[in-house]
Amino acid sequence: LMDVARLNGPPEAWHLGFMLGPRINAGGRIGRADLGVRLLLESDVSEAARIAAELDRLNSERRIIEQHAEAQAEAEALASLGLEDKGAVIVTASEGWHPGVVGLVASRLKEKFARPAFAIALEPGGIGTGSGRSIPGVDLGKAVRHAVEQGLLIKGGGHAMAAGVTLRKERLAEFRAYLESALAADVAEARHVNEILIDGAISARAATPELVATLNRAGPFGSGNPEPIVALPSHQLVDADEVGQAHLKLRFKSGDGATVNAIAFRSVGQKLGNALVQHRGQVLHVAGTLTVDRYQGVERVQLRVLDVAVPDHGPAMIR
CATH class of the missing domain: 3.10.310.30 (Diaminopimelate Epimerase; Chain A, domain 1)
Structure with missing residues (x-):
């Protein structure tokens, strides 16, 4: 559900x-x-x-x-x-x-x-x-x-x-x-x-339902066939709000103004969640997997956040 x-x-x-x-x-x-x-x-x-x-x-x-x-x-x-x-x-x-x-x-x-x-x-x-x-x-x-x-x-x-x-x-x-x-x-x-293997880099504007559909053609995904992980380099964390009791609902914006919704599951109080809250409004590198939401006939792409990094700190991730 x-x-x-x-x-x-x-x-x-x-x-x-x-x-x-x-x-x-x-x-x-x-x-x-x-x-x-x-x-x-x-x-x-x-x-x-x-x-x-x-x-x-x-x-x-x-x-x-x-x-x-x-x-x-x-x-x-x-x-x-x-x-x-x-x-x-x-x-x-x-x-x-x-x-x-x-x-x-x-x-x-x-x-x-x-x-x-x-x-x-x-x-x-x-x-x-x-x-x-x-x-x-x-x-x-x-x-x-x-x-x-x-x-x-x-x-x-x-x-x-x-x-x-x-x-x-x-x-x-x-x-x-x-x-x-x-x-x-x-x-x-x-x-x-402690690394995340990135399959490719995209921008928020490129995070479309069509892209997700193309990636899903490589499925089904599981432990032997991991879901593709994408990176969104240098995107501003516009929103970071707690939902449920342990999750963060997020929104990232690229330099051209396009945005993508995101979610960081079970991150509240953890290193990832703390980093996201502390860097609200700032530019981050973010890595995760892409899904499509369908609500009232409208499709929206959502990024499930796995990790973030502060650009000034180089490639090392926060978690």
Whole structure:
């Protein structure tokens, strides 16, 4: 639904993504997976209102559960990394975490600490179920599959950027040590390089639906066929406004006066978001991927911002 809304145009468009989407997902995350489908299929207004109210309640509950687990996981990660910021992988675990939010927590840890990260919910019987998220250049799924082969996990699998695991509590330390050993070199290289490969440079005026359609002909995109990344050199950041609870809605203007709308997902409070807010009104190099919004029959191009750089500081990116 967030992809449908694209956060472009009037407020009701991005409200669809930020307000309806999370509530439909909330039921599945904390044990009521049928509610979202029932809401979308329900034709009775009063019954739909009842289901919507329940989903809203569940979403509030999910948010509290997630925030509590995230705070605990961040504290554990900081203690593990120490003041010297040492460690290739973050593996956090706790009793009381809801299995439905561990993927979200792992994603937040990965973004905050720029390392592969796992969040594992430990059940009273000593079995843990968790999710992991990785950074470009580090194949997490391969490491998890090898851990299964070595008997460290009951089961596990995934792909390069995400994985799921089930393990016994007593094997947690071994699993953490294995990941440190297996992924240290790849993580060090990935964090050292920390680069975005740009496929081409364009201006705001060139960011047209026709260009996006041409690029999409190279799809479908995924981990084995990444979406093309474009750079907009020396564009002024005209607007930078917070939307939802963690995103920035942006607008960039080129030297000839043309503008392009943009969005920086989950950037508020992060390095990227802070840089954008601090440089509002200034000229930046910006990199991202292009999408097309369709609202009331009108097509508009939107840039999903991945990184920015201050021109006076050379090619190094801010994130």
